[in-house]
Amino acid sequence: MTVYAEHLIAQHELNFGKVFSQQYVLSKEASFAVTSFAPHTLQNDWVLHVGRGLEMALATDRRAGISVAVLGLAVDANGFFIDTPHLQLLLDRAKSPGALADTLEMAAGRYIFVITAPDFNRVYLDPSAMIPAVYNRETGRVAATLYLAIDDAPVIEREYSLAENAGSGGGARLAFGYTPDARVRRVMANHYFDLDAQQTVRHWPKADCDWRMEVTEHGIRERLDRVVQRHKQVMKPLISRQSPSILPITGGADSRLLLAFAKELWGDIDLFCVHANNANTRRDSGIAAQLADIAGLDLVRYNLRKDKSLQKRPKLIRRVDISERIAEGMIGDPEPQGPLKILERLALPAGGVLIRGQVTSISKAVWWRQIGINEFKRTQGTEQSAKIGVKLLMLNNPPMTSDSFYLDHYDAWVQTIPTGARCRALDLMGLEHFYSHGTGPLFSGFYHNFYMSSSCDRLIIENLSQIPPQLRADFYVNDLLMEATAPELRDVEYTRAIDNEIRVRRAPLAEAIAQIKGPQ
Template identity: 25%
Template sequence: MKRRVCTAEVVCNKNGWDFSEAFPFQFRVSKARTAPCEQWMHFKLGDWHLHHCPRLPRHELGFGNGKVLGVVLGVAVDREGRSLNGRMSLEGKGSLAALEDYIEGLAGRFVVLVAAYGATRIYFDATAGLSAVYSKKDRAVASSVHVAINREAEPETGITSRAVLAREGQYLLGETYDRHCRRVYANHYLDLKTFDMHRHWLGAEDDFAAVGEDRNGVAAEIAARLQQVMVTLAASHSTALPLSAGTDSRLLLAAAAPVLDRIERFYMHDIYKVTRFDREGAQLLAREMGVTLEVIDREDPEFESFMTPDEVAELRVKMAFRTGLSFDGIDEVTVRAVSRAPETTLVLRGNGAEMTRANKWTRAMAAQGCTLDDALAALLNMRAEHLPDRVAPDRLESLRARYAAWHDGLPEPARARMPDVAHAELFMPAAPNNVYYAFERNFYINPFNDRRLMFLTAAFNPLARKRNKLVGKLIHNTTPQLNGLPYAAELKQAHRRAA
């Protein structure tokens, strides 16, 4: 009988699921030789075994023709605009610092297992897009809780999975469904010798305020790097780009202008009353850029017929387990819509680009600065004055302590952009990036997920970002005609005036 290595196997056996179908795009790193699934791929580096879904690309890192020092799992674009593909031979004299520098320059959605120069570590992308959890108790790192642990879960006491799945709260600041299993922070590596996390990116030399003084220069560099990443992804993979009447998809569309013919599908979801404005805005964008827009329409008879209610219900249970009991698709309509996405290798999403609008800042915070409570509340998508009423006292005390500990680890210049850095390092790994594991049809990736892009965006004055100054400059630098098209708010106003 095959030896069990993780609790996800028990979940699959109990429900009669095929493991490879139930947990797509997932991975596990441990010292166990046995894979949780026979279809999964395997790579041994040092004393550690990496097992992963075959739909996750794997690449090797080394200097010159030397031995393999690291393994990249996922999709990445380096500083030179090269898409990682198989073996990447790095130039220069080999060192841990040089290897780390190369990893820090990668955009995309990936993890990197390193066993070199006396170190054994796992690095993550700029926002831990290929999010991960780790358990010192189980001596394992994985994409989700049930793939990491090999025992009965011991539920987190601060917030229940029921509340998280009901969208009444969220796991944050390391919390997961299991109290021994912790969510990683972006821009920290995990030391596999101690199972402790250490910051490796953002230092005293990274002065946001100083760099942000040249707003035109910052915008030009962001636009150039985003376009480089978009061009490389579209040229190297089968891709789809969802459009809406919002900001983020427009930024990606503008950056993709040189390779629109390489993007296979453009689409949008029209499933709620409010999405009719997204449909109208997306149609305007598609017409302006000369691309064909596919609409996934709730009114289409096939929308209801292609999956039975029982199939939707079962898929929602799978989504919950894929995300460590964090997300189950919200509702039946959303699950159906996501399941109708075009079948391409990659779906290019704008997550991370919301920072161009200073999404975690209020105007008061941007003008007057923010306290730790202001920043913690922003992480929870509320105002500081609401914390005592909306968060249980014991959990609030714990969240405040963990946020303060994270803040104390920030270099002094980064504290001026605390809400931005927290959004990238704490919120995104736990929320949107973890949600991506729910989706089995495509590999979702954020082209904006790059450390240089994140740094430059945060460097741009927050109040100016709130006024859409950065968004306007970015589109002007790539595809200026898109600046003249209305956004969702303007479309709503036009409909109100016409009513």
């Protein structure tokens, strides 16, 4: 039995072990194997096949019949990196498989974990599914991306009308657990996959949660203090254990927050870098240089147009492009990526960890946009309508806001969210739809480095999301976080003119808070 990924790799004469190095397959199928993947037998006859570039911790309690594996990089709620000895300690302390899952789900990082035990066989993802999971409904196989989950050419999904366009890079988006293949579904973030029942189940936010807050400056600062402390706790083991550790600096808000959170670790980070290849990135690099000067950091500026040593032959660029698209699970013949984007990735030293700011963007309420914020204000923080939700999902252009299939699926998804968190459905939408269906598979194709967000943590997400979105969108939260961590960097301008304008024209924080009445 050969996965379809191996056929595609052979067809294009690529290196399977390299292209799929950060991926995995979980299967019970007889005589199943994946080229260059190491097999690890778990309890209940499940076998986990792991690529050579994906870290794994494995622990077993044979007397209780429990196995647990953590793939990727994860830091537990107490700040300990989850390697095999620490995972064994957590397993030994756990009173049940469910208690172990409750402990591991509060880890930060980019990871997936599998627990196999009597009457408890499940796959869990990190809070934004940065290591993705799809499952084949015919074979029961679970894998990181599409071509590891199937053995032959994709069977195009027709129920989700945008699937073929989205899967081939045509501009549409996937959501609601769909993939381009009718046999394969995606596990969304904050859901586990029950290997016995072959279905997904939401496990977070918890049923008794309440994500509203009585809006006071003290309450905001209290939540942001938790965010800062957790970031510091998470970044230390990630940076100290991985080499090279790479932190890009740009003129954007997310990278500046990460730089500030890592202030105590600046001396331990191997590479601070920025790209300067066109007018936009040159402006970006100028602001990055200003930040680095203030912080006293050595900044490497990559200019792919001027530095001939960073340029590659078109044939190599095309091979990398094809490799990344196959590893991501794209179908058809997608338009080639711009060569500069590929060269930017290849310019960096290979391996280690590259820290990105994806989940940090919750601090700016990026998925709400003005239409979501206006609705939040109008309803005083109650749920948003399906029509607004589908519009903000940006599934296609024009949006699918008159199509009952997408409206019904959005409504059904919202109903899985506990009542106390539905007021922040748009934050969860970003994690469970944008990132689960987009960023997770994309990062699986970036095998040159291990990409991750240190903000990918349920405590951080909950505390940021509880702050009303209008305060986040107006940069109050980002400025308070900068003030608490690296105030010397706070007032350097941003690349986007609108970000600078917002900070100038907004009301003082006390006035903005006074406009919010009651818990929201």
